[in-house]
Amino acid sequence: MSTNQSIKPVTTKVNSSGRLEIGGCDLVTLAEKYGTPLYVIDEKTLRSICNDYKKSFSAYSKIKMMYASKALCTLATSKIIADEGFGFDVVSGGEMYTVYKSGVDMSKVLFNGNNKSYDELVLGLELGVGRISVDNFFELSLLNEIAKDKTVDILLRITPGIECHTHEYIQTGHLDSKFGFDLTQIDEAVELILNEYNNLNLRGLHAHIGSQIFETSVYGDEIEILVKEIARLNEKFGLNLDEINIGGGLGVKYTGADNPPSTDEIAKIIIERLNSAIEKYKINPPVLYIEPGRSIISTSGVTLYTIGSSKQVPKGTKYVAIDGGMADNPRPSMYGAEYSAQIANKPDETSTLQKVTIAGRFCESGDILIKNINLPNPEEGDILCVFNTGAYNYSMASNYNRVQKSAMVLVNNSQSDIIVNRETLEDLVSHDLIPNRLI
Ligand SMILES: *Cc1c(COP(=O)(O)O)cnc(C)c1O
Numbered sequence: 001m002s003t004n005q006s007i008k009p010v011t012t013k014v015n016s017s018g019r020l021e022i023g024g025c026d027l028v029t030l031a032e033k034y035g036t037p038l039y040v041i042d043e044k045t046l047r048s049i050c051n052d053y054k055k056s057f058s059a060y061s062k063i064k065m066m067y068a069s070k071a072l073c074t075l076a077t078s079k080i081i082a083d084e085g086f087g088f089d090v091v092s093g094g095e096m097y098t099v100y101k102s103g104v105d106m107s108k109v110l111f112n113g114n115n116k117s118y119d120e121l122v123l124g125l126e127l128g129v130g131r132i133s134v135d136n137f138f139e140l141s142l143l144n145e146i147a148k149d150k151t152v153d154i155l156l157r158i159t160p161g162i163e164c165h166t167h168e169y170i171q172t173g174h175l176d177s178k179f180g181f182d183l184t185q186i187d188e189a190v191e192l193i194l195n196e197y198n199n200l201n202l203r204g205l206h207a208h209i210g211s212q213i214f215e216t217s218v219y220g221d222e223i224e225i226l227v228k229e230i231a232r233l234n235e236k237f238g239l240n241l242d243e244i245n246i247g248g249g250l251g252v253k254y255t256g257a258d259n260p261p262s263t264d265e266i267a268k269i270i271i272e273r274l275n276s277a278i279e280k281y282k283i284n285p286p287v288l289y290i291e292p293g294r295s296i297i298s299t300s301g302v303t304l305y306t307i308g309s310s311k312q313v314p315k316g317t318k319y320v321a322i323d324g325g326m327a328d329n330p331r332p333s334m335y336g337a338e339y340s341a342q343i344a345n346k347p348d349e350t351s352t353l354q355k356v357t358i359a360g361r362f363c364e365s366g367d368i369l370i371k372n373i374n375l376p377n378p379e380e381g382d383i384l385c386v387f388n389t390g391a392y393n394y395s396m397a398s399n400y401n402r403v404q405k406s407a408m409v410l411v412n413n414s415q416s417d418i419i420v421n422r423e424t425l426e427d428l429v430s431h432d433l434i435p436n437r438l439i
Contacts, residue, residue: 002056002262003049004252004295007340008387009042009302011411020344020385022302023411027344030416031304031383034407037324038304039394041419043080043412045300046390049263050084053292056267060274062285066110068248068293069095071391076410076419077297078102087130089248089291093120100127110245110291112157112206114179121146133157133206133245135180140189140197147199155206155245156181156189160225162209162218180207186229190237202239204286205229208247211294216261220273222246227274231281245289246270252298254388255338260295294391301390303329303406304344307382308361318356320378325360326367327400329386329393333366341370344383349376358384362401394420402428 003010008022015021019028023042031038050065057063066087069078073095078088079102087108090096100106107130111120114135121143124132133155134140143152157180181189193200205226209218226244233239251260270290278285305322312318331337341358343349353374360367369386378384397405404423409416 002052002264003045003299004052004250004260005262006299007253007255009045009300010048011042011044014347018346018348020342020347023416024414025411025416027302027304027385028383030409030411031306031344033416034409034418035422036304036306036383037322037328037406039328039389039406039408039420040302040304040416041077041297041390041408041410042300042302043410046077046080046297047084049296049299050081050086052263053267053290053296054085056263057271057288057290059267060271060285060288062287064287064289066108066245066289066291067296068291069099070395071293072297072301072393072395073098074394074408074420075102076417078104081296082108086296087289089293090129093117093123096120096123096127096129106130110155110206110289114157118142118146125150125152131155131203134189134200137185137189137192140192140200144197144199149199151199151201153201153203154193155204155243156186156202157206157208158183158186158226158229160207160209160222162222162225183225183229186233187236190233190239194237202241204241204243204245206245206247206289208291209249211249212251213249214251214258214260216266216269219246219266220269223270223273224277227277227281227283227286230286231283234283242284242286243289244274244286245291248290248292248294250292250295252295252388252391255340257338263295296391298388298391301388301393303386303389303393305384305386307343307378307384308380310356310378310380318354319359320356320375321359321361322369322384323361324406325362325369326364327360327362327398327403328406329369329389330396330398331392332369333360333364334396339370339386339388341373341375341384341386343375343378344385346376346382352377354378362403399423399428404428 068089091113106128109129110131111124112133135157159180326333358370407422408420
């Protein structure tokens with residue numbers, strides 16, 4: 001079993017007051033102290049999944065662990081993940097700057113994305129990112145021009161043509177994708193790098209096939225394609241490419257219906273298929289990058305909400321409204337994502353279970369956080385704890401309805417520390433200006 005196979009943070013328990021606690025901190029006390037909605041990150045769970053990955057992949061000596069920071073990118077979490085020995089995959093100037101400010105060794109950072117701007121590429125070179133994953137022909141030429149007299153180590157992002165069974169919006173490796181070079185375009189890209197773009201130094205290939213993946217076989221197929229291409233390019237162009245980045249995508253357990261594989265299971269298939277492909281295509285063992293995002297951070301995070309109004313539709317649904325919703329967690333309204341939750345102040349009460357629908361506070365009918373969940377008589381003032389919100393919640397948060405973004409606390413050994421301040425009303429208007437002619 002690995003940490004991504006748990007719905008709740010590893011330190012979750014019901015304490016002697018009959019309330020939920022995580023990282024030794026009573027969740028009701030956290031809600032009182034910091035307000036709600038509140039993102040809570042459990043440091044033990046985060047370190048535990050990092051260790052699962054390291055252990056599972058230790059059988060391949062040339063492994064390099066990266067964290068895809070788009071899942072959650074803050075100074076404190078970056079620091080912990082760097083401390084666990086991970087590098088970082090970043091997809092914007094903002095993520096790059098955040099990991100830089102947290103003290104990350106920038107040579108362990110890969111800059112990826114399908115439309116990096118001129119300014120972002122300049123920043124990448126200034127901060128000294130270790131690799132840039134070039135996504136398309138336009139970017140090859142742009143990066144070569146920006147590099148001037150520097151040499152930039154690059155990977156080529158390719159589309160391996162693998163379909164994985166996940167939501168259409170989070171598939172990325174199928175043939176008709178907006179990401180990366182098609183397999184039939186690689187040779188042309190390599191020729192340009194070798195003959196025209198003298199500032200670019202090609203090191204290897206990069207792919208990413210999707211997210212919230214439960215199948216293990218797709219990783220085997222992906223690695224076979226990458227090794228085959230590396231061998232073919234080395235042979236055809238007399239190159240010595242020795243880096244393969246297979247992206248991320250391992251799933252997590254949002255509800256009891258989800259059965260993600262363990263890190264051991266995916267490591268086994270990846271390393272087995274890699275070793276056999278190395279033999280089959282006769283290449284030297286390459287550096288293998290793996291860059292999970294969701295499975296690193298999701299399980300360590302929960303969100304606390306305060307329950308407010310309720311509405312019983314006659315002969316219909318009972319709606320229970322919370323003080324957050326689609327602005328702090330857009331995943332249910334965006335792609336029908338499902339979550340598990342408990343009431344933190346009465347997690348064990350079973351005599352009063354009711355089927356309710358958790359409604360967000362935002363002005364959209366689609367702002368429903370959880371449909372048809374059994375909860376013990378949810379009442380005004382109860383604290384709802386939604387599990388597995390570490391990934392793609394805060395990182396996708398908005399200020400819709402001009403609501404301030406929530407605070408985030410880190411918990412460990414009964415201690416809680418604010419790692420992201422709650423936005424204030426002043427923050428909300430701080431970027432607004434009234435032109436003089438209106439005054
Ligand atoms: C999003 C992304 C990841 C991480 O995906 P998860 O499903 O969060 O693990 C890794 N690599 C690339 C290139 C990505 O775009």
